[in-house]
Amino acid sequence: QVQLVESGGGLVQAGGSLRLSCAASGRTFSSYAMGWFRQVPGKEREFVATINWSGSSTYYADSVKGRFTISRDNAKNTMYLQMNSLKPEDTAVYYCAARSSSSITTTDRRYDYWGQGTQVTVSS
Numbered sequence: 001q002v003q004l005v006e007s008g009g010g011l012v013q014a015g016g017s018l019r020l021s022c023a024a025s026g027r028t029f030s031s032y033a034m035g036w037f038r039q040v041p042g043k044e045r046e047f048v049a050t051i052n053w054s055g056s057s058t059y060y061a062d063s064v065k066g067r068f069t070i071s072r073d074n075a076k077n078t079m080y081l082q083m084n085s086l087k088p089e090d091t092a093v094y095y096c097a098a099r100s101s102s103s104i105t106t107t108d109r110r111y112d113y114w115g116q117g118t119q120v121t122v123s124s
Contacts (some may be wrong), residue, residue: 002068002113004096009118012086016122020081022096022115030054030074033058033104035111036081038092045108048094049081053102061106064090068086093117 002059022034035050049060049070058070069082079096097111105111 002029002032002098004098004113004115006094006096006115006118009094009120011121011123014086014088014122014124016086017082017084018086018120020083020094020096020118020120024079024081024083024098026077029077029098031102032077033101034070034072035097035099035104035106036070036079036094036110037097037108038090038094039117040092043072045095046092046107047108050104050106051079052104056106059096059104059106086120088122088124090120091122092120094120095114 003025005023008104033052037045039045051058051070055072067085072079095117096115098113099111
């Protein structure tokens with residue numbers, strides 16, 4: 001069993017930056033691929049970024065490519081999402097997720113564990 005806790009959300013002006021963290025419990029964190037998703041009320045959950053077990057492979061949604069950076073520190077059982085040049089359309093609840101596989105995927109149903117989410121609000 002893996003428990004995930006996100007932090008770092010908040011209110012920021014357009015053009016600003018935030019860094020989200022996802023702290024994971026469990027000794028097998030380093031073997032899990034991880035991902036970030038986001039959701040706006042009334043809309044489907046949207047893929048943001050994913051990273052493999054070692055951090056050597058990452059993939060981003062086109063909407064965040066070049067602005068967001070996903071990373072992980074396996075020694076700290078923590079994953080990060082550095083978000084720069086934020087836009088109002090980035091406003092959402094951001095969720096971290098883990099899957100019992102070392103390879104990346106953009107499909108949310110392939111993730112086995114989810115955090116509770118953290119709100120990110122970007123004002124114009």
